[in-house]
Amino acid sequence: MLKEESWGVPIDRARRFFRYHPDVQEETPNCFRHGSCAVTLTELKPKGMGVWAAKRCRVRFEGADADTESIYHRFFIQFLSTGG
16 A cells, blocks of 8 residues: 655654654654555655745655554544644
8 A cells, every 4th residue: 555645744743753653663764664564754845825834744655554554544643633
């Protein structure tokens, strides 16, 4: 399964989210593993809205369906209110 989305979340906040979960291993500062699911973070250029620029990142989840759905669901619930 592959899920790739842009989120209105600063990359540092996304990293803290993955580091918080004991069943997620950090491979590099922008690559994490949850079972068979590889999670890759990519910082995106801030999206400008007038004088305010929202920090964003791309999150890519790729792996077996069960592992991918499990960690994606946690991420989605955590950051749902910040906008996807």
